[in-house]
Amino acid sequence: MGHAVERRLKRARDGQEAAFLDLFDEQHLPLFRFAYRLTGSVTDAEDIVQECFLGLLQPHNGFDPSRTQLRTYLFGAVRNQAYKRLRNREDTGIPFRAPLVRLSPEAEAFQAELESRVAQAVMQLPETQREVLILEHYEQMPLAEIAEILEIEVAAVKSRLQRARITLREALAAYAPGAERSR
Amino acid sequence: MTETDLDELLDAWRAPAPPPSLRAGLRTSFPADRRRRLWGVPLRWIVACAASAGALAVGTSLVTDPMMTRFASRMEDGNWVITTRMIDPPIARLKYWMRVSEGMTGNGAVSWFDHSAGTCVGYRLTRTPLSGGEYSVGVEQLTLDEIRRMHPTISTAGRLLPLPASPAPRIVKLGESFDIDLIAVPHGERIYDRVVFSSQAPDSVNQHEPPEIRAQTLRLANPVLYIDGQLQPGPAGAVRSESHGPTVWFHLPNQGRYLIALDPQKNPRFSQAGNVNGATLEFALEGNQYRLESPEPIATGGERPVYVFHDEGFQINSRSGLAETVLFGSAGPAYLYAK
Numbered sequence: 172m173g174h175a176v177e178r179r180l181k182r183a184r185d186g187q188e189a190a191f192l193d194l195f196d197e198q199h200l201p202l203f204r205f206a207y208r209l210t211g212s213v214t215d216a217e218d219i220v221q222e223c224f225l226g227l228l229q230p231h232n233g234f235d236p237s238r239t240q241l242r243t244y245l246f247g248a249v250r251n252q253a254y255k256r257l258r259n260r261e262d263t264g265i266p267f268r269a270p271l272v273r274l275s276p277e278a279e280a281f282q283a284e285l286e287s288r289v290a291q292a293v294m295q296l297p298e299t300q301r302e303v304l305i306l307e308h309y310e311q312m313p314l315a316e317i318a319e320i321l322e323i324e325v326a327a328v329k330s331r332l333q334r335a336r337i338t339l340r341e342a343l344a345a346y347a348p349g350a351e352r353s354r
Numbered sequence: 355m356t357e358t359d360l361d362e363l364l365d366a367w368r369a370p371a372p373p374p375s376l377r378a379g380l381r382t383s384f385p386a387d388r389r390r391r392l393w394g395v396p397l398r399w400i401v402a403c404a405a406s407a408g409a410l411a412v413g414t415s416l417v418t419d420p421m422m423t424r425f426a427s428r429m430e431d432g433n434w435v436i437t438t439r440m441i442d443p444p445i446a447r448l449k450y451w452m453r454v455s456e457g458m459t460g461n462g463a464v465s466w467f468d469h470s471a472g473t474c475v476g477y478r479l480t481r482t483p484l485s486g487g488e489y490s491v492g493v494e495q496l497t498l499d500e501i502r503r504m505h506p507t508i509s510t511a512g513r514l515l516p517l518p519a520s521p522a523p524r525i526v527k528l529g530e531s532f533d534i535d536l537i538a539v540p541h542g543e544r545i546y547d548r549v550v551f552s553s554q555a556p557d558s559v560n561q562h563e564p565p566e567i568r569a570q571t572l573r574l575a576n577p578v579l580y581i582d583g584q585l586q587p588g589p590a591g592a593v594r595s596e597s598h599g600p601t602v603w604f605h606l607p608n609q610g611r612y613l614i615a616l617d618p619q620k621n622p623r624f625s626q627a628g629n630v631n632g633a634t635l636e637f638a639l640e641g642n643q644y645r646l647e648s649p650e651p652i653a654t655g656g657e658r659p660v661y662v663f664h665d666e667g668f669q670i671n672s673r674s675g676l677a678e679t680v681l682f683g684s685a686g687p688a689y690l691y692a693k
Binding site (some may be wrong): 200212218221256293308344 | 355359360361365366367368370372373375376377378381472601
């Protein structure tokens with residue numbers, strides 16, 4: 172598997188567009204979701220994923236197949252790019268815009284509100300907790316792989332995840348089954 | 355709330371599907387001839403640089419010219435402030451070639467905007483003439499907003515970098531040069547401006563380029579533009595405007611940008627539309643006649659065809675306040691290879 176990815180990447184770097192697109196098709200979906208949930212922006216997520224894949228073609232690119240899997244490397248690259256953009260965004264004060272959804276008329280109002288609240292609650296987590304939660308919950312990634320991407324110990328992943336979930340439980344308490352909501 | 359309840363709530367936040375433009379954009383950005391590139395720069399450009407430098411592509415002596423660009427502005431007393439941007443080591447010039455925009459205004463502000471890193475830095479040189487051909491010179495760091503206004507084509511928000519050092523005010527004689535550090539990467543590149551106050555107008559930056567590069571380069575030095583015989587109002591100010599590169603362009607309010615090249619590298623967006631001969635460049639497009647005139651040659655080698663791409667979607671950054679202005683500029687080879 173690893174060798175196949177390596178060979179495909181080599182062909183892509185040699186100018187074979189088909190090999191490059193195969194790599195993209197295999198890998199891009201979770202990366203796009205991760206970038207989107209880190210930045211809250213489809214446009215940013217699109218740019219980030221594109222930059223990360225094009226970065227693979229650079230001769231001085233830091234990916235070393237003997238040390239890490241491509242997927243792990245790309246998640247790390249997406250994370251770095253996302254935080255770079257978020258820092259720029261902080262300079263200009265661009266607010267996070269909650270996603271819009273379209274559902275059946277009956278469910279639309281509540282679902283839109285819930286989705287927006289959940290998105291905001293996750294986005295308001297500290298970066299270190301947010302990234303762990305997104306990878307663990309939304310990408311169903313093993314803790315060991317998260318630790319490798321973030322270059323931290325598994326115990327630290329567990330601790331951050333636990334803190335994130337405690338915060339979210341409090342933030343979203345009003346939406347728990349049976350909870351009374353005041354609007 | 356149970357763990358399961360929380361999981362179900364979190365699932366309410368769904369990520370959208372990637373837009374089709376993601377894959378399409380990646381395809382169009384995939385370089386067709388990767389093997390012949392270094393840092394994204396077509397190898398023949400690098401070889402031309404190397405050959406002219408006499409380095410013949412040996413190790414780090416690939417490029418030996420440390421000069422990146424040059425600005426000049428004329429002061430009230432008729433003398434010039436000439437700012438030559440340098441990089442050390444010179445090989446790093448290629449790394450930054452296609453990712454950096456540089457700007458200068460008539461009041462002595464100069465800037466650097468790295469598109470790739472999203473970072474920028476700039477300063478304003480304050481100068482007060484003293485007696486005996488001397489000047490009192492100070493350096494003030496520019497704000498992010500000031501730099502953005504100087505880079506109307508950049509949409510990136512940008513992150514302001516501080517100057518590596520705060521230069522103290524000094525007294526400078528006519529003809530004496532001094533350096534101002536712009537970027538200092540630890541164990542990496544140093545990018546700095548060498549400033550000289552001179553009674554002589556500067557020579558063209560283009561004269562420092564290797565002949566192989568110059569042959570494919572267009573240069574607009576203080577150009578004027580006519581459309582169907584009507585002179586278009588250009589940007590005001592005392593800056594000696596000079597844009598040069600494999601692609602030069604002009605922007606018209608509400609009409610986007612017209613990119614012009616001598617060799618479009620088979621890019622289908624460019625079509626042969628006219629000719630350049632010495633200091634005059636003319637082309638016809640979409641029923642209009644365009645004529646650029648410059649006091650200095652726009653291209654070398656006699657009459658040559660030019661290729662034009664009208665990028666109607668291009669917009670000047672609204673923060674610059676220049677969206678309603680005719681602007682001129684240049685771009686690196688990347689524009690020729692983007693489909």
